[in-house]
Amino acid sequence: MMPPDAGVVATDVAWRVGYRWILKNISLTVAAGTVTLLVGGNGSGKTSLLRVLAGLARPAKGSVSCRGGVGFVAHHSMLYDSLTGRENLAFITRLDGGHAPARVDALLKQMGLERAADQRLGTYSRGMTQRLAIARALLSDPGVLLLDEPLTGLDEAAARIVVEVIKRRRQDGHAIIVASHQLVEFMECATDIGFLVSGKLAAWEPVNGRDAGAVMHRLRDLVADG
Amino acid sequence: MNRRDGALTTARRGSILTVLALAGFAGVYVRALMFTPIERFQGPAQKILYVHAPIALTTLLAFGVTGLLSLLYLILKDRRLDHLAASSAEVGVVLSIAMLITGPIWGKPIWGTWWTWDARLTSTLFLFLLFVGYLVLRDALTDFGMRARYSAVLGVLALGLVPFIHMTVYWFRTLHPAPVLLKPDAPSMPGVMLVTLLSSLAVVITMYVGFLMQRYALSVLEDVREEEAALELS
Amino acid sequence: MVAMRVPSCTGFGIWWQMANGLFSVAGAIAAKDLAVEWRTKTAIVSSLVFAILVLAILYFARDATAVSAFEVAPGVLWVTFTFAGMLGLNRAFLLERENHALDGLRLTSATPSAIFLGKMVGNAVFVGLIELVSLPLFILFYDVPIWNRLPVLMLVVAMATLAFVSVGTLLSAMVVRTRFSEVMLPVLLLPFLVPPIVSAVQVTWRILADRPMAEMTGWLSLLGAFDVVFFMLSIMLFDAIITE
Numbered sequence: 222m223m224p225p226d227a228g229v230v231a232t233d234v235a236w237r238v239g240y241r242w243i244l245k246n247i248s249l250t251v252a253a254g255t256v257t258l259l260v261g262g263n264g265s266g267k268t269s270l271l272r273v274l275a276g277l278a279r280p281a282k283g284s285v286s287c288r289g290g291v292g293f294v295a296h297h298s299m300l301y302d303s304l305t306g307r308e309n310l311a312f313i314t315r316l317d318g319g320h321a322p323a324r325v326d327a328l329l330k331q332m333g334l335e336r337a338a339d340q341r342l343g344t345y346s347r348g349m350t351q352r353l354a355i356a357r358a359l360l361s362d363p364g365v366l367l368l369d370e371p372l373t374g375l376d377e378a379a380a381r382i383v384v385e386v387i388k389r390r391r392q393d394g395h396a397i398i399v400a401s402h403q404l405v406e407f408m409e410c411a412t413d414i415g416f417l418v419s420g421k422l423a424a425w426e427p428v429n430g431r432d433a434g435a436v437m438h439r440l441r442d443l444v445a446d447g
Numbered sequence: 448m449n450r451r452d453g454a455l456t457t458a459r460r461g462s463i464l465t466v467l468a469l470a471g472f473a474g475v476y477v478r479a480l481m482f483t484p485i486e487r488f489q490g491p492a493q494k495i496l497y498v499h500a501p502i503a504l505t506t507l508l509a510f511g512v513t514g515l516l517s518l519l520y521l522i523l524k525d526r527r528l529d530h531l532a533a534s535s536a537e538v539g540v541v542l543s544i545a546m547l548i549t550g551p552i553w554g555k556p557i558w559g560t561w562w563t564w565d566a567r568l569t570s571t572l573f574l575f576l577l578f579v580g581y582l583v584l585r586d587a588l589t590d591f592g593m594r595a596r597y598s599a600v601l602g603v604l605a606l607g608l609v610p611f612i613h614m615t616v617y618w619f620r621t622l623h624p625a626p627v628l629l630k631p632d633a634p635s636m637p638g639v640m641l642v643t644l645l646s647s648l649a650v651v652i653t654m655y656v657g658f659l660m661q662r663y664a665l666s667v668l669e670d671v672r673e674e675e676a677a678l679e680l681s
Numbered sequence: 682m683v684a685m686r687v688p689s690c691t692g693f694g695i696w697w698q699m700a701n702g703l704f705s706v707a708g709a710i711a712a713k714d715l716a717v718e719w720r721t722k723t724a725i726v727s728s729l730v731f732a733i734l735v736l737a738i739l740y741f742a743r744d745a746t747a748v749s750a751f752e753v754a755p756g757v758l759w760v761t762f763t764f765a766g767m768l769g770l771n772r773a774f775l776l777e778r779e780n781h782a783l784d785g786l787r788l789t790s791a792t793p794s795a796i797f798l799g800k801m802v803g804n805a806v807f808v809g810l811i812e813l814v815s816l817p818l819f820i821l822f823y824d825v826p827i828w829n830r831l832p833v834l835m836l837v838v839a840m841a842t843l844a845f846v847s848v849g850t851l852l853s854a855m856v857v858r859t860r861f862s863e864v865m866l867p868v869l870l871l872p873f874l875v876p877p878i879v880s881a882v883q884v885t886w887r888i889l890a891d892r893p894m895a896e897m898t899g900w901l902s903l904l905g906a907f908d909v910v911f912f913m914l915s916i917m918l919f920d921a922i923i924t925e
Contacts (some may be wrong), residue, residue, distance in 0.1 A: 239591050240677035277784055277870065299785030301713070301776070303720040315709035316789040318702055336903045341720075357785070521921055576871040583870065587859035592925065600918045604873065607914050611876040611907055618899065619879065638907045680814070 222284050228365050228396020229274060229325045230254040232435055234283035235271050245420045251396045253288070253364070256387060256410050258428075259400040260440055261417030267400035270417065271295075271367045272326070274398070289364020289395070298354045302343035306334055306353050307341060310360060317361050328356040333382060345439055348379030366390055368399045372406060381407055404433035416443050465639060468654035475647045483643045492556040498547040501648040505570065505655050509539030510574055510605065513581075517602025520595065520605035522619050529595035530670070531585025532602055534662035536578050538655055543575040566616040574614055577605055695793045703798065706791045710799025715806060717776060724772045727812060732765035732815045738820055743769065755885035759878050762838075763813055765843070766808040767867055770849045772858040773800045787923065797919040804846040812838055830888045833897070837884045840904045844877035844911060851915040854922050873911070880904040 223230050229251040236244040244266050251257050261267050265326055274285055275293040299348040300309040310325045329338045332352040336350040337345060342353065349373065360368060368386070372380045387397055388410045398415075408428070414436060423443040431439075479497040486493035487637035519525075550568045553562040562568075581601050588594040636644065718725060739757045740750060777783035786796055816838075822828060827834055849870055856865040880900040887897050 242676040242677075275788065277787060277925075293788055295781065295783075295784070296782075297781035299788070300783060301717055303717045304713070308716070312709060312713050313785070313789060315789045316706055318706070320791060357915065362791075411894065431882050433635065499838040521918075553782070573872045573875055577869070580865075580869045580872070584855070584859070584865065587861070587865065589770065592859065596921050600851070600921050603918060604851075604911075604914060607910055608873055608876075611910075612872075614903060615879050618903075678819065 223288060224250070224253050226254075227286075228255070228288055229398065230286045230352075231274065232284050234270075234273060234280045234285060234364060236269055236278060236280045243420050244273065246277070247283070247420075247422050249415065249422060249425060251365075251398060251413070253396050254391055254394045255412040256397045256399065256407070257273045257413045257415055258404065258407050258436075259398055259415045259417060260402075260404065260436060262440075262444065266420040267417055268295075268369050269420075271369050271398065271400055274365075275335050275367055275415055287365040287396075288359050292358030292361065292363035292366045292432070294351070294354050294366070294368045295360045296369060296373070298342065298350050298357075300342055300353065300357060303341060305341055306349075306356075307338040309353065312354040312355060313357055313360055313442060324360065328359055331386075341421040343366075347374040348376055351375060352379065353361075355383065359390075364395055365375045365396045366395060368401075370401055371399065372403050384410060408433050408436075414439075416440055418443050451665060451671045454576075454664040454671065455527065457660050457667075458664035461664060464653055464657030464660065466657075467539045468650050468657055471646075471650040475650050477547040479643050481641055484637075486640070489557055492553060495549055495553040497643050497647045499546065499553055501645065501651040502542055502546045502549060503567065504648060506539055506571065507540040507609075507652045508595065508652065509542055509655060510578060512607070512629050513539060513578070514606025514609075516600050517599040521603065523559065524598055526670075527667075528596065529599065531659075531663050533582075533598060534659055536581050536602075537662055538581065538658045540575060540578050541658075542651075542655065543571055543578070546571055547575065566619060567641070570612045570616045574605070576611070581605070603672040636656070658669075685864060691918060695896060703795045704840070706795035707798035710791070710796060711802040713775060714776065714800065714803035717797060717809070718772070718803075724769055725807065728765045728768045728807075728811050728815055731768060732761050733818060735761045735764060735790070736819055740822055750823045750874055751825065751889065754819070754825050757823070757883045758815075758819050758885060759841075759882050760814075761819070762808070762812055762841075763871075763874060763878060765811050766842075766845055767849070767870065769807040769811070770804055770846075770853045770870075771852065771857060771862055771866055772807075774806055774854050775862075778857065783923075790917045792878045793920040793923045794916055796923065797854075797916050800854070801846050801850045801915075804850050804905065808842055812842065814815065821910065827888060827890055832893070833894070834885065834888055835891065837881050837888075837901070838902070838905070841877045841881040844904065847908070847912045847915040851919055851922070876907050877904055878888055880907070 223339050229249070231241075231247055231249045234244060234247040235242060239357050247270065248412050259267050269278065271293070274287065275291050276287075277293070301312075302354070304312065306329065307445050309326060309423070310320065311330065314325060332355060334349060334352055334356065337349055342350065343354065351374075355368075355371075368383075368387075369428075373382050375383065383404055387399065387407075390397055391410060391412075401407060408431075411428050413425065413427050414424075415422055416439065418440075423446070424439070426439075475497065479494050483494070483497075485491055506572070512535040513532045516528050516535065520528040520532060548567065550565075550571075554563060554568075555561050583596060584601060585594055585598050587598060723891045736757065739753065739760070743753060774783075777786065819825070849866075852869050852873075853862075853866055856862040857867065859865055880903050883900045884904075
């Protein structure tokens with residue numbers, strides 16, 4: 222049973238590849254209307270955790286609940302280069318059982334992709350592709366938005382759009398989890414920080430007004446302990 | 448008893464069975480050559496039947512076991528079922544090679560050519576190739592779970608295919624001697640030949656089980672080694 | 682898409698909604714596959730050229746004084762369809778590999794069965810197109826008189842194509858994850874094609890030889906049974922391929 226104000230609940234989740242445990246005993250609760258920043262070194266399991274939360278990977282142990290559906294923005298766009306931006310989004314809505322041209326248009330506008338909407342995805346820049354991927358994730362108006370290193374390869378303007386989207390979703394009462402190396406851009410909108418060390422959730426703390434440097438320091442301490 | 452010890456015990460028992468089977472095989476061999484009468488129409492060459500037919504049946508058994516265990520794996524998701532299914536497939540491939548060799552050896556004196564597109568040899572050939580494909584697929588997939596699931600799917604498909612292949616080649620013109628044992632009515636072999644055939648069958652099945660146990664034990668041991676390697680890394 | 686208002690409290694209502702959902706999702710996937718293929722056209726053009734080449738080469742690959750074109754025709758037709766068709770099967774799931782699009786499909790509420798059906802229909806259209814182009818050329822090159830028996834031939838082609846795309850779609854989903862998928866697919870698929878292709882050839886030569894229908898019904902029933910069994914098996918087993 223999920224507590225009424227929770228967006229994501231994971232209970233004792235463990236995930237492995239072969240016999241190697243990548244995620245161990247992870248339990249977390251992300252409340253609705255909050256933004257959680259997931260930090261950890263390379264290979265700490267951030268991507269794996271997000272995939273398990275999204276339902277793309279099945280945990281060997283434990284369970285995951287997400288209220289209101291999941292939107293996932295990963296490193297790859299999960300869309301088709303030969304189709305236009307608009308066609309890609311229209312296709313995804315049809316898979317979810319709908320036909321919503323109005324919503325597609327609205328999202329394209331929100332992501333600043335109106336002019337590029339009828340060009341093929343293959344011609345998009347990295348920043349445009351990422352914006353389209355976010356639009357795709359938001360099509361079903363999910364209760365939970367998961368983003369895996371969303372700012373990689375983006376310029377300042379595009380990065381600002383991503384952060385704006387996150388702030389907006391948070392205001393609308395949805396839960397967001399962002400895994401990122403680039404902390405500075407997210408510090409102002411993050412509410413909590415999850416520290417992932419070697420597949421375990423070493424700490425889960427509210428931001429408490431800290432800056433990126435303090436967070437990195439905390440991570441280094443936790444890595445040294447663990 | 449941990450998994451490694453369990454596997455070693457299974458391997459030991461399997462090798463005992465295999466040795467027994469080989470001894471039994473020698474006995475059957477002697478009986479077939481010395482104490483079983485020569486068949487009227489085919490002459491001495493017919494005696495290969497005592498080797499060929501049991502191997503053929505056991506091949507079918509091996510592949511059938513793989514198919515059934517694959518189905519069970521998809522339902523129960525127990526990894527041991529996957530190991531057993533793959534082991535049975537491997538033993539089955541070896542048995543089918545034996546069958547495909549003894550078949551022409553029997554065929555040459557009787558039909559005049561080494562290979563004829565005879566119904567049963569042809570279906571065994573296709574099943575052999577299919578299960579070689581099964582083993583190649585397993586080899587090409589490194590991820591555990593995927594390998595087990597995909598092989599199981601192929602195994603179930605293969606199970607569904609067997610009756611269709613059988614019917615297809617059966618309706619196609621056949622040179623194979625009419626089924627002697629698996630006919631709906633009583634077998635038309637004289638008693639003494641039947642006994643030789645059935646004892647040979649028992650021996651080959653024992654050999655299959657022995658090999659199966661050893662191969663399964665090997666899979667488990669490989670698995671244990673991988674588990675220990677993973678523990679060392681973490 | 683027209684929204685159907687059916688009371689979902691009735692059993693029939695639920696079934697109707699499920700079927701509706703299944704077919705519309707499958708249709709969306711098939712349409713998307715065909716749209717993408719139409720934009721690039723590489724696979725379809727290569728497969729068509731391949732089919733024509735095979736038809737032509739096999740015409741010459743015999744002792745023309747001993748073996749008439751008529752005698753080899755049924756086998757040639759089905760070898761052509763099979764091998765040209767196999768060229769097109771892998772592209773269905775290869776498409777989903779770029780940009781990890783398959784993950785995108787799994788994130789939606791599309792069920793594995795709907796995804797399978799969509800991919801299968803896309804493959805069926807692809808193979809059907811190859812057959813549509815090859816068949817008249819086959820009639821032309823091999824000078825076979827089948828115009829009066831065309832309906833039966835179409836039936837056999839349709840049934841064999843169904844068998845081909847059912848198992849082919851399932852197996853291509855598996856091999857696309859391996860390194861040598863172009864080789865692995867024929868290796869795994871061809872044994873499964875023995876019953877349908879042999880049946881199809883048996884019916885085809887009887888059609889060409891103007892034999893009575895009664896001689897064909899046995900093989901047609903075998904083909905039909907194969908279709909039913911393997912369509913059901915493929916759509917059920919696909920779940921195990923796509924879900925972790």
